[in-house]
Amino acid sequence: MIGFDLSEEQEQLIKTARDFTKAKIVPVAGKLDEHGTFPTEIFKEAWELGLANCEIPTEYGGLGLSCLDHCLVLEEVSYGCLGVNTTLAANMLGSMPLLIAGSDEQKQKYLGMLVNEPVHAAYCCSEPDAGSDVAGMSTKYTQHGDDYVISGQKRWITNGGVANWFTVLATRDRGMKHKGITCFVVDANAPGVKIGKKEDKLGQRCSNTCDVLFEEVRVPKSAIVGAEGEGFKVAMKTFDRSRPWIAAGAAGVMRRAIEESRSYALERKTFGVPIAQHQAIQFMLADMAVKYEASRLLCHKAAYMVDKGHIDSVISAYAKVFSADSAMEVTTDAVQVFGGYGYTKEYPVEKLMRDAKLLQIYEGTSQIQRIVIARNMLGRQ
Numbered sequence: 001m002i003g004f005d006l007s008e009e010q011e012q013l014i015k016t017a018r019d020f021t022k023a024k025i026v027p028v029a030g031k032l033d034e035h036g037t038f039p040t041e042i043f044k045e046a047w048e049l050g051l052a053n054c055e056i057p058t059e060y061g062g063l064g065l066s067c068l069d070h071c072l073v074l075e076e077v078s079y080g081c082l083g084v085n086t087t088l089a090a091n092m093l094g095s096m097p098l099l100i101a102g103s104d105e106q107k108q109k110y111l112g113m114l115v116n117e118p119v120h121a122a123y124c125c126s127e128p129d130a131g132s133d134v135a136g137m138s139t140k141y142t143q144h145g146d147d148y149v150i151s152g153q154k155r156w157i158t159n160g161g162v163a164n165w166f167t168v169l170a171t172r173d174r175g176m177k178h179k180g181i182t183c184f185v186v187d188a189n190a191p192g193v194k195i196g197k198k199e200d201k202l203g204q205r206c207s208n209t210c211d212v213l214f215e216e217v218r219v220p221k222s223a224i225v226g227a228e229g230e231g232f233k234v235a236m237k238t239f240d241r242s243r244p245w246i247a248a249g250a251a252g253v254m255r256r257a258i259e260e261s262r263s264y265a266l267e268r269k270t271f272g273v274p275i276a277q278h279q280a281i282q283f284m285l286a287d288m289a290v291k292y293e294a295s296r297l298l299c300h301k302a303a304y305m306v307d308k309g310h311i312d313s314v315i316s317a318y319a320k321v322f323s324a325d326s327a328m329e330v331t332t333d334a335v336q337v338f339g340g341y342g343y344t345k346e347y348p349v350e351k352l353m354r355d356a357k358l359l360q361i362y363e364g365t366s367q368i369q370r371i372v373i374a375r376n377m378l379g380r381q
């Protein structure tokens with residue numbers, strides 16, 4: 001049996017997130033973008049409403065929402081601002097290794113922090129010289145008796161400058177590639193943890209992106225998430241579960257671009273008629289609508305698979321690559337519909353285009369998603 005209907009609870013969740021977005025995010029998104037201001041107040045209010053940390057299980061004090069429920073929230077938030085969406089999603093990204101492989105003690109402590117207060121977590125995987133090539137990371141750990149010492153530099157860490165704790169991937173020996181990697185959970189105030197440069201970004205400018213440095217950070221054995229040497233698997237499983245969120249973000253920014261474009265096309269006149277009467281504009285709007293609908297369906301299918309426990313890297317990759325590429329196309333077309341005005345800050349569509357670009361880069365670039373898909377079709381070549 002197949003069904004596309006959402007439950008009453010899910011419809012209510014969408015309404016809550018939509019009302020919040022329209023009241024609290026849409027009016028200020030432009031200003032946050034202009035100044036690169038972190039959305040502290042918005043996050044706090046979202047947290048109070050139950051729109052943050054959605055997938056933390058009830059046994060750890062969370063709402064225990066499904067991946068699909070979470071995607072519904074993220075689509076709404078992204079309608080208002082993709083940067084706010086990324087801020088919210090980064091908390092769950094930091095938490096996901098714990099949900100996948102963490103001990104009960106780790107979950108009680110670290111997920112507990114997120115549900116008790118509107119604070120942040122972050123996921124430290126990428127490095128200056130290792131983004132797509134996760135197994136090529138050089139942040140190193142060594143064992144000293146019962147403790148482990150982590151040294152290295154992480155880059156592009158969303159929430160890096162504001163997080164209370166991090167999940168961190170480090171290698172015992174770079175030569176061991178993926179087999180050498182272990183995941184740790186580290187308090188942000190542990191001696192030796194330092195926040196490095198903050199990125200001044202093209203888009204999603206209100207989200208916080210920083211270097212995080214680990215200078216001989218000593219952690220106990222109990223900080224290992226899962227088993228030693230299993231970190232690469234934890235990282236890949238994390239991406240399988242987080243890529244549907246990116247698709248949800250893409251759907252939200254596309255819906256906004258379509259609504260803005262539709263209204264403008266009905267108003268703006270050229271050659272004595274609204275531009276909506278020109279077939280070239282109509283076809284652009286129609287293509288935008290198809291891309292939104294197809295992206296949303298792929299997102300929901302990938303989330304459904306996660307929720308059923310039939311986690312499939314390829315389905316998550318389909319959803320991520322199609323929706324990210326579609327969001328880039330749709331927001332670029334929105335700028336085109338607006339003509340010269342689309343290229344100015346007078347209208348919101350240039351921000352949507354700048355924000356959407358990141359969807360093709362983080363959590364595995366569009367090229368990396370295609371590698372995942374092609375490998376599944378052809379095997380490793």
Ligand SMILES: Cc1cc2nc3c(=O)[nH]c(=O)nc-3n(C[C@H](O)[C@H](O)[C@H](O)COP(=O)(O)OP(=O)(O)OC[C@H]3O[C@@H](n4cnc5c(N)ncnc54)[C@H](O)[C@@H]3O)c2cc1C
Nearest residue numbers: 123124125126130131132156157158209362363364365367
């Ligand atoms: C704003 C922002 C927020 C981020 N947040 C986080 C975060 O919270 N945590 C985290 O760990 N990381 C985060 N990232 C990092 C992000 O995941 C990486 O930037 C991404 O994986 C790409 O890595 P890279 O930048 O090193 O590019 P590279 O890996 O150097 O890639 C450069 C180009 O080469 C292509 N390429 C690379 N390898 C191949 C290949 N084998 N075949 C074909 N093409 C290839 C890529 O697709 C890309 O086009 C964030 C990045 C940004 C920009």
